[in-house]
Amino acid sequence: MSETLPQALSLSETVAFLESAFPQMDAGGRTYHLVEVGPGLARMRMDHHTRHLRPGGTVSGPSMMALADYALYAAILATLGPVALAVTTSLSFNFLRRPGPAGLVAAARLLKLGRRLAVGEVHITTPDGDSLVCHATGTYAIPPER
Amino acid sequence: MSETLPQALSLSETVAFLESAFPQMDAGGRTYHLVEVGPGLARMRMDHHTRHLRPGGTVSGPSMMALADYALYAAILATLGPVALAVTTSLSFNFLRRPGPAGLVAAARLLKLGRRLAVGEVHITTPDGDSLVCHATGTYAIPPER
Amino acid sequence: MSETLPQALSLSETVAFLESAFPQMDAGGRTYHLVEVGPGLARMRMDHHTRHLRPGGTVSGPSMMALADYALYAAILATLGPVALAVTTSLSFNFLRRPGPAGLVAAARLLKLGRRLAVGEVHITTPDGDSLVCHATGTYAIPPER
Amino acid sequence: MSETLPQALSLSETVAFLESAFPQMDAGGRTYHLVEVGPGLARMRMDHHTRHLRPGGTVSGPSMMALADYALYAAILATLGPVALAVTTSLSFNFLRRPGPAGLVAAARLLKLGRRLAVGEVHITTPDGDSLVCHATGTYAIPPER
Numbered sequence: 001m002s003e004t005l006p007q008a009l010s011l012s013e014t015v016a017f018l019e020s021a022f023p024q025m026d027a028g029g030r031t032y033h034l035v036e037v038g039p040g041l042a043r044m045r046m047d048h049h050t051r052h053l054r055p056g057g058t059v060s061g062p063s064m065m066a067l068a069d070y071a072l073y074a075a076i077l078a079t080l081g082p083v084a085l086a087v088t089t090s091l092s093f094n095f096l097r098r099p100g101p102a103g104l105v106a107a108a109r110l111l112k113l114g115r116r117l118a119v120g121e122v123h124i125t126t127p128d129g130d131s132l133v134c135h136a137t138g139t140y141a142i143p144p145e146r
Numbered sequence: 147m148s149e150t151l152p153q154a155l156s157l158s159e160t161v162a163f164l165e166s167a168f169p170q171m172d173a174g175g176r177t178y179h180l181v182e183v184g185p186g187l188a189r190m191r192m193d194h195h196t197r198h199l200r201p202g203g204t205v206s207g208p209s210m211m212a213l214a215d216y217a218l219y220a221a222i223l224a225t226l227g228p229v230a231l232a233v234t235t236s237l238s239f240n241f242l243r244r245p246g247p248a249g250l251v252a253a254a255r256l257l258k259l260g261r262r263l264a265v266g267e268v269h270i271t272t273p274d275g276d277s278l279v280c281h282a283t284g285t286y287a288i289p290p291e292r
Numbered sequence: 293m294s295e296t297l298p299q300a301l302s303l304s305e306t307v308a309f310l311e312s313a314f315p316q317m318d319a320g321g322r323t324y325h326l327v328e329v330g331p332g333l334a335r336m337r338m339d340h341h342t343r344h345l346r347p348g349g350t351v352s353g354p355s356m357m358a359l360a361d362y363a364l365y366a367a368i369l370a371t372l373g374p375v376a377l378a379v380t381t382s383l384s385f386n387f388l389r390r391p392g393p394a395g396l397v398a399a400a401r402l403l404k405l406g407r408r409l410a411v412g413e414v415h416i417t418t419p420d421g422d423s424l425v426c427h428a429t430g431t432y433a434i435p436p437e438r
Numbered sequence: 439m440s441e442t443l444p445q446a447l448s449l450s451e452t453v454a455f456l457e458s459a460f461p462q463m464d465a466g467g468r469t470y471h472l473v474e475v476g477p478g479l480a481r482m483r484m485d486h487h488t489r490h491l492r493p494g495g496t497v498s499g500p501s502m503m504a505l506a507d508y509a510l511y512a513a514i515l516a517t518l519g520p521v522a523l524a525v526t527t528s529l530s531f532n533f534l535r536r537p538g539p540a541g542l543v544a545a546a547r548l549l550k551l552g553r554r555l556a557v558g559e560v561h562i563t564t565p566d567g568d569s570l571v572c573h574a575t576g577t578y579a580i581p582p583e584r
Contacts (some may be wrong), residue, residue, distance in 0.1 A: 051173055060170070091241075094236045258389065285528060361500065
């Protein structure tokens with residue numbers, strides 16, 4: 001982002017809103033942990049869990065896709081506040097390397113935050129940050145009534 | 147697809163392979179049902195289930211993304227047979243309308259089936275086929291050893 | 293599209309608008325020809341021309357991308373009329389087969405036409421329609437003031 | 439990229455190869471200038487030129503798409519050398535801000551360089567780097583015979 005972005009919610013406020021709004025993300029045991037937010041930024045960890053695995057012990061594509069979407073949503077939420085119930089309008093993923101059966105970390109940042117549309121990208125890496133396993137971009141419609 | 151595609155597996159053979167290879171897709175209760183395969187084609191139904199929902203009663207994006215990936219994989223599998231353990235390399239989604247809290251149907255068809263890469267698209271509709279809720283495209287690497 | 297779409301402009305009206313609004317598309321000689329429009333639909337032909345070629349005699353990616361964008365824009369224009377100066381917000385392309393040094397045809401259709409966002413897909417084929425060389429999806433922001 | 443990438447060509451060698459292989463990129467006057475390459479990296483400038491403009495004075499989408507594709511190709515070429523005639527298999531673009539009628543700079547970097555597939559992303563900014571106008575990702579098939 002070129003322009004300076006605001007930050008509407010602290011980390012604990014963002015976590016509290018996500019937990020109340022998306023309780024089903026933790027169905028089957030909590031695995032998504034928001035660990036950092038900033039203006040236009042969010043970092044989310046996904047713990048290792050058998051429900052995120054595919055045969056061969058790799059993390060499933062849908063688990064990575066859910067992580068990317070959730071992290072981007074958190075970045076928008078932290079930046080704009082809970083008044084903005086953004087709606088995902090598109091998501092694109094490149095799956096780069098098969099991760100092993102371990103947790104992953106998603107670093108989301110907004111590339112644009114317009115009045116009507118937010119666009120962001122996500123880099124999903126192994127927890128040590130050494131291996132990039134997935135790159136995603138997403139667009140979100142911002143409701144006009146905010 | 148312009149060229150004529152083969153069909154390696156029948157519907158019941160494709161279902162049997164998917165069930166043995168991806169048992170975790172039905173964790174929490176079976177909701178994905180492959181209902182049709184053909185050369186370069188697959189149709190899959192996802193039942194209504196609380197774990198697929200988002201607040202407001204709409205089906206979650208990750209559930210639709212998993213459905214699209216699974217349906218495309220089934221189309222490749224039915225066309226090439228189980229020797230081809232295709233790997234998802236990219237997926238792109240446009241979310242078009244919020245579906246209500248009901249099942250969905252994914253119609254997957256291959257746009258290209260090369261020696262090394264398969265490309266396909268998916269239209270996800272309400273069960274009556276009246277409303278297109280998501281469009282997806284995906285690319286899959288075909289292992290060289292087949 | 294599930295819902296019934298209107299049609300605001302005839303073929304000749306759409307052509308006239310495109311020619312006045314995008315004269316630079318034909319810089320170097322006219323090669324883009326809109327041949328059909330309908331509610332949510334447009335079909336555009338791109339003639340064979342040396343400026344569209346890549347080494348080896350294939351049509352260049354940028355020429356196909358311009359064709360897809362132009363055809364989708366024409367579909368929105370024919371459907372909504374010239375009041376809607378839609379802005380391209382995203383485009384995604386899968387290049388499926390290398391076309392030979394000949395013209396191409398793009399068939400664009402809208403998947404969604406909302407108040408604020410239009411989403412469409414394009415199939416680019418050889419002129420005989422036998423070979424699908426590129427698939428594209430695009431999203432366009434519709435100005436609020438219409 | 440996590441792993442260490444090689445660099446096969448210097449900047450002048452990469453420029454020389456691009457000029458001989460893609461002379462048509464400069465049809466109408468040279469506007470694309472490769473200004474930097476490194477392992478998995480390339481930076482390319484596109485000069486302001488009337489043929490890159492759209493009504494209203496903004497740079498056209500197709501011109502930005504050509505720039506992104508060309509910069510990613512240069513990054514692969516500099517990294518792997520001219521033996522690798524990579525073929526674009528997919529490109530995705532998010533158009534973030536309308537650039538004014540001026541040049542643009544594309545910074546391309548590879549996210550993955552596998553034996554068969556290269557994946558990269560491009561950030562296109564105004565020449566001062568202050569405003570991000572387009573983000574792109576692309577995948578390229580690497581010929582098996584290298």
